[in-house]
Amino acid sequence: MPPAIETVPPVIETRALTKRYGSNTALTSLDLVVQPGTVFGLIGPNGSGKTTTLRILLDIVRPTSGTAVVLGLSPRNGGAALRRRIGYIPGDLRLDGRIRSGTLLRHYAEISAPVPAGRIELLAGRLDLDLSRPVHTLSKGNRQKLGLVQAFMHDPDLLILDEPTSGLDPLVQREFLDLVREARAAGRTVLLSSHVLSEIQQAADVVAVLSLGRVVAQGDVSSLRLNRLRHVRASVSGTGPDVLHGELERAAGLKGTVTAQDGILHIQGTLEGGVDPFIKILAGYRVLDLSVEEPDLEESVLRLYGRPGENQAAPSPDADGRRAQP
Numbered sequence: 001m002p003p004a005i006e007t008v009p010p011v012i013e014t015r016a017l018t019k020r021y022g023s024n025t026a027l028t029s030l031d032l033v034v035q036p037g038t039v040f041g042l043i044g045p046n047g048s049g050k051t052t053t054l055r056i057l058l059d060i061v062r063p064t065s066g067t068a069v070v071l072g073l074s075p076r077n078g079g080a081a082l083r084r085r086i087g088y089i090p091g092d093l094r095l096d097g098r099i100r101s102g103t104l105l106r107h108y109a110e111i112s113a114p115v116p117a118g119r120i121e122l123l124a125g126r127l128d129l130d131l132s133r134p135v136h137t138l139s140k141g142n143r144q145k146l147g148l149v150q151a152f153m154h155d156p157d158l159l160i161l162d163e164p165t166s167g168l169d170p171l172v173q174r175e176f177l178d179l180v181r182e183a184r185a186a187g188r189t190v191l192l193s194s195h196v197l198s199e200i201q202q203a204a205d206v207v208a209v210l211s212l213g214r215v216v217a218q219g220d221v222s223s224l225r226l227n228r229l230r231h232v233r234a235s236v237s238g239t240g241p242d243v244l245h246g247e248l249e250r251a252a253g254l255k256g257t258v259t260a261q262d263g264i265l266h267i268q269g270t271l272e273g274g275v276d277p278f279i280k281i282l283a284g285y286r287v288l289d290l291s292v293e294e295p296d297l298e299e300s301v302l303r304l305y306g307r308p309g310e311n312q313a314a315p316s317p318d319a320d321g322r323r324a325q326p
C-alpha cells in the first residue's frame with residue numbers, strides 16, 4: 001500500500017468572508033487559502049479590500065458574515081496565544097512619543113512572545129534603524145522600519161504585513177524582501193498586501209488579486225498575466241509609419257499609434273503579450289529612444305480582469321482555485 005499522504009492544514013482559510021460598513025461593501029464572499037511555508041500576496045487597487053481582509057484575520061474588525069481560521073483557530077477566540085504567533089504591521093502604522101526606538105521595541109518584546117537576545121539589534125542593523133532615536137523624531141520611513149522590526153522580532157509563525165514597504169527606500173526594500181524570503185525558508189508563512197505589483201512579483205509564491213472586494217484572479221505570479229501589460233514609447237527611423245504600425249500590430253500585439261515627424265517615427269501604445277517581439281522588430285531599425293513602463297495596478301487589473309460583476313474576462317476558478325487566463 002502506498003504511504004498515506006499527510007495533509008497539512010492551511011495557515012489561513014477564509015470562507016465566504018463578507019464585510020459591509022453600512023451600505024458600503026468592503027468584501028464580498030472572499031475565499032482565501034494560504035498554505036504553510038508560502039508567501040501569499042494580496043494585491044489590488046486602493047479600496048479593494050486588502051486592509052479589511054487583514055484586519056478580520058487579526059480580529060481588529062469582525063466580518064458581517066463568513067468565517068476565518070488562522071493557525072487552526074478563529075481570530076475571535078484565539079486570544080493572546082494566537083496573537084503571539086503572528087507578526088503584524090498595519091498599513092496605517094502610527095507611532096509617536098519621546099521614548100527611544102530601542103526602548104519601545106524592548107517593551108513590545110516583554111509583552112509579546114519571547115525575543116532572542118540581540119535579535120532587535122540585528123534586525124535594526126539590517127534595516128538601518130537607529131535604536132537610540134526618540135520615536136517622535138523618526139521620519140515616516142524610519143517609523144516603518146520600527147514597525148517591521150516589531151513584526152519580525154519574535155520569529156512568528158505567520159507574518160501579516162499590510163503595505164510593508166511604504167516609505168522605504170529601495171535598499172531597505174531589498175533588505176525587507178530578504179527578510180521575507182528568510183522567513184519562508186525557515187518554514188514561516190507570510191501574507192503580504194500591496195498595491196505595488198513589482199513588490200509582490202519579487203516576493204510572493206501565490207497571489208490573489210482583489211478588485212472592489214472580490215477576488216478577480218488567483219494563482220502563482222507567473223500564471224497571472226498582470227505582469228505582461230506594458231506601456232511602450234519608442235522613436236525609430238528607417239521605415240514608413242504604416243509599414244511599422246502593421247508589423248508591430250501583427251507580430252508584437254501593439255495597441256497604439258505610429259506617427260511620423262521630421263523623418264522620425266514615434267511609437268506609443270500598450271503591449272499585452274510580453275516585450276520580446278516588439279524589441280526584435282525595433283532592432284531591425286535605428287532606435288533613437290525607447291521606454292517600457294509598468295502600468296499602475298488598477299489599470300492592469302481592470303484591463304485584464306475587468307470590474308467584478310461586469311461581463312468581464314475573468315472566468316470561474318478551476319479545481320485548484322485558480323482562474324484560467326482570460
Ligand SMILES: Nc1ncnc2c1ncn2[C@@H]1O[C@H](COP(=O)(O)OP(=O)(O)OP(=O)(O)O)[C@@H](O)[C@H]1O
Pocket residue numbers: 021024025026044045046047048049050051052053091195
Ligand atoms: N471603517 C470603515 N468605515 C467605512 N468604510 C470603510 C472602513 N474601512 C474601509 N472602508 C471601505 O471599505 C473598502 C475597502 O477598504 P480597504 O481599506 O480594506 O481597502 P484597501 O484595498 O486596503 O485600500 P488601500 O490600498 O487604499 O489601503 C473601501 O471602499 C473603504 O472605503
